[in-house]
Amino acid sequence: MMTFCFNHCLNEVECEENINLILKTLLVAHSRLGVSTQYPIILPSEPNTVIIAGVSLKQIVETIPADKENINIRRLAFSILNNYPLTSFFTSDPELSNDECGNYQLLEQDAEALFWAHKMGWTVISMPVCDEVKQNQLQLKSELLDKIINNWYGDNLSFIKELEAKDEKKCQQQLSKLEFLFTGKTAHISDEFIKNFKKSPPGLQKLVLSKFEDANIARLLFPSRGDDNLVKFCEGKGNETTYELRSKAMGGMRVYFFSNNDTIIIASLHTKAQSVGTEQTSDIKNASAIIKKIKIKNNIK
Structure with a gap:
């Protein structure tokens, strides 16, 4: 966007x-x-x-x-x-x-x-x-x-339209790169995440990829494991097991996900700057519901 x-x-x-x-x-x-x-x-x-x-x-x-x-x-x-x-x-x-x-x-x-x-x-x-x-x-x-x-x-509307087309192409490339990060694993990326990802500026899109790559290298995925720095376990009564990939940059990036030994579910993308307090709690609950729905649909434990 x-x-x-x-x-x-x-x-x-x-x-x-x-x-x-x-x-x-x-x-x-x-x-x-x-x-x-x-x-x-x-x-x-x-x-x-x-x-x-x-x-x-x-x-x-x-x-x-x-x-x-x-x-x-x-x-x-x-x-x-x-x-x-x-x-x-x-x-x-x-x-x-x-x-x-x-x-x-x-x-x-x-x-x-x-x-x-x-x-x-x-x-x-x-x-x-x-x-x-x-x-x-x-x-x-x-x-x-x-x-x-x-x-x-x-x-200079034609120039802006060209930029818009380039951004859309780059966005699709970034989504493909994200899936490629999990080669050998099964990745379920929700429509909610894709919608917010496409609305995000290029810098935030790149940051999401970079932090998932860092988490993978640090062995914080497959299965998910919190270190209270890059990845944090989201506590919440009644919530499906949900983790938060985070960064202070770009408005305080927050990606909510779940992964076991061979599968990752990426539920949603937000920024802390625009979701604080009760709004952030709501973001986590919504992400948990998305994870639960995808688990049931694909028989994921």
């Missing part, structure tokens, strides 16, 4: 055009991709603190008229531009290389949020208020190593 991070590095630019018309045009283009939950837009912070050409994003949305002609796009703006702060969608990845520990800038403004979006495999969405952002890719500059992040500014 393609996730967009709103470009907040446009505070200092000058814009002579109608700025709410620019936003309306961009949101209409976004709506043509599909429903907003499939292509979320993540803001680095609250809309009233995101400043575009000297005006807050909240003010821009509020100046969209509520008349018959504009009411739908106004509602769309309020429904889409409410995912913030960016840090709530992932935890900082502790595994940064030395050349990544720099101060990233775009248009001479702090672009740390866009750096983390790059790490997550997200795409920037930019209001085309200046020529500098009317490009397919933007360069995040630092004193050590620059980063290139894909950018959508509305008019």
Whole structure:
């Protein structure tokens, strides 16, 4: 799935055009991709603190008229531009290389949020208020190593469609690689896991494969065995035996599974950043139910 991070590095630019018309045009283009939950837009912070050409994003949305002609796009703006702060969608990845520990800038403004979006495999969405952002890719500059992040500014929809097609192809390749990890064993991968895997950014997909490979090498699979670090046993009264493959990176990755000597059942994929407390307990219960259903269907002990 393609996730967009709103470009907040446009505070200092000058814009002579109608700025709410620019936003309306961009949101209409976004709506043509599909429903907003499939292509979320993540803001680095609250809309009233995101400043575009000297005006807050909240003010821009509020100046969209509520008349018959504009009411739908106004509602769309309020429904889409409410995912913030960016840090709530992932935890900082502790595994940064030395050349990544720099101060990233775009248009001479702090672009740390866009750096983390790059790490997550997200795409920037930019209001085309200046020529500098009317490009397919933007360069995040630092004193050590620059980063290139894909950018959508509305008019380059064909570029975004190409990225989307590539992401879908890579996703299928990653799923094939996951099955290949368990060569010689029987793998049952649930529809629920596949759905969430496809919705996940490429970075998270790669992390799932990497951690399953680590767990296999560490002999924490076949049968499942918790070490309270990479793999944890999920306690819960009435639950089917369920284990959690986890990582602090990419929002606190959580994959719920079960394995015996020759079979693995991969039930679901979540992130801790978006499932905490009772929600995480619910995730485990749902995964347990999926495991139980697959066990019964395939006569797995």
